[in-house]
Amino acid sequence: MSKPGITSGLKPWTGYAGIGNTLTQKIRLFAFLLISLCVSAHAETLRIVVAGDGRADYPWIQKRPEDVGGLNRRIVREICQAVIKEKAKVMLWTGDIVNVNETAGPRPEDKTNYLNSGLQTWRKIMDPLYQKHITVLPVRGNHEVEWHKKKGKTPSDIPNATAVWRQVFGDLPDNGPVGEKKLSFCYATDSVLCIGLDQYGKRQHSVDQPWLERVLAQNKKRFVFAYGHEPAFVPGGSHTRNESLAAYPHSRDQMWESLAGAGARVYLCGHDHFYDHMKVQRNATPEMHQFTAGTAGAPFYSHKPYPEDEDWRLKQIKHADFVYGYILITIEGNAATIAFKGRNPNGEYVVKDSFHYTASSPTN
Numbered sequence: 001m002s003k004p005g006i007t008s009g010l011k012p013w014t015g016y017a018g019i020g021n022t023l024t025q026k027i028r029l030f031a032f033l034l035i036s037l038c039v040s041a042h043a044e045t046l047r048i049v050v051a052g053d054g055r056a057d058y059p060w061i062q063k064r065p066e067d068v069g070g071l072n073r074r075i076v077r078e079i080c081q082a083v084i085k086e087k088a089k090v091m092l093w094t095g096d097i098v099n100v101n102e103t104a105g106p107r108p109e110d111k112t113n114y115l116n117s118g119l120q121t122w123r124k125i126m127d128p129l130y131q132k133h134i135t136v137l138p139v140r141g142n143h144e145v146e147w148h149k150k151k152g153k154t155p156s157d158i159p160n161a162t163a164v165w166r167q168v169f170g171d172l173p174d175n176g177p178v179g180e181k182k183l184s185f186c187y188a189t190d191s192v193l194c195i196g197l198d199q200y201g202k203r204q205h206s207v208d209q210p211w212l213e214r215v216l217a218q219n220k221k222r223f224v225f226a227y228g229h230e231p232a233f234v235p236g237g238s239h240t241r242n243e244s245l246a247a248y249p250h251s252r253d254q255m256w257e258s259l260a261g262a263g264a265r266v267y268l269c270g271h272d273h274f275y276d277h278m279k280v281q282r283n284a285t286p287e288m289h290q291f292t293a294g295t296a297g298a299p300f301y302s303h304k305p306y307p308e309d310e311d312w313r314l315k316q317i318k319h320a321d322f323v324y325g326y327i328l329i330t331i332e333g334n335a336a337t338i339a340f341k342g343r344n345p346n347g348e349y350v351v352k353d354s355f356h357y358t359a360s361s362p363t364n
Helices: 020-042 073-085 108-125 127-130 161-168 209-218 250-260
Strands: 046-051 088-094 134-136 185-189 192-197 223-228 266-269 275-282 285-293 313-320 327-332 335-343 348-358
Touching: 020 185, 046 285, 073 127, 073 335, 088 192, 108 127, 127 223, 127 348, 134 185, 134 192, 134 250, 134 275, 192 209, 209 250, 209 348, 223 250, 250 285, 275 335, 275 348, 285 335, 313 335, 327 348
Parallel strands: 046 088, 088 134, 192 223, 223 266, 266 285
Antiparallel strands: 046 327, 185 192, 275 285, 275 313, 327 335, 335 348
C-alpha cells in the first residue's frame, strides 16, 4: 500500500534500467537551474553615481541663497538623495567640495579652518549615504588645496590642506602611492575597479603612473572607471591646457593608454561646470570617452570649441550648458550604461545623454 502523499506508481530503485531518460532529464534540469542561478548572481545590477563641483560661487561675483559655508548646499543635498533613489552601491565625487577664499579671514589658519568646516559640512550632508553603507569615494579638486583672493590672478596654497583632507576622510582606502595615501586610491567590487586619481599632490596636473600601472596589473576587472578632478583633454570650458592633464601631454598620454589597454572605455572628471561627452581616438589606442560633469552646484561655465591636441581626434557626442546633474553608471553582466541625468526646472533629474558599451573579459 502506498503511503499518503507518495505516488503509488513509484517503483523501488532497481538501477538505471528503465529510467535512463528520466534521470538524464532531471540531471540536465538541475544543471540548467544551477547555471541559471550562477548567471543571475553574476549579472546582478551594480549602480554607481558620479558627481562633482558642488562648491559655492565667489561672494564678490554673486551671492546665491543656496551657497552657505562655501558649498551649494541645496544641490549637494539633492545629489545625496539621488544616490539613494538610484539605489547606488558606490558614489564617486570628482572634487571641488568647498570654495575657500579671502572672506574666510585674514590669517592663514582661517583658510585652513574654513576648509575643514566645509569638508565636515559636506560629510554631514552625505551622512545618509554613510548610514546606508554606501561606499563614498571623493577625490580632491583645486579648491581643496588653494584659496582665492578678489582680483587676485594667482591662488595661494591652503595651509595644511592635505592633513585636513586625511583627517576628514580617514576612511578612504589606504592603498595609494607613497605620499598620496587617502588621496589616490583604488576600490574593487564585483566586476568593477574604481581608481581615484589625485592631481594636486607631489605632481601637479598629472598622476603617479607607476602606481596606476601596478593597480591595473593587480586588479583584473571587466570594467575600469578612473576619475579625477581635471579633464585629460580640454573640453572647451574656462580652464586652459595648463589647468588640466593636457599641461603635460606625454604623461597624460601614458595614463590614457594604460587605462585603455586595461579595458577602460571611460574617464570621468569635473573642473569645468557643464556636461560634456567627448569621444577620444587615436590610431594605436582603443576608442575611449571622456565625461566632464562639474554639475553638482558650482556656478555655470560657458562652452567653447575643443582646442586641437596632438594627433588625438576629439569628437563632441553631447554637451549641456547651465544644468545641474550627475552621472549614473549601471552595470548588468558584461554591459555598462553611462547616463547623465540633468535637473529640470521642476527639480526632477532626467536622462539627457546615454552611452552604452559591452566589455570583454579582462586579460590575464
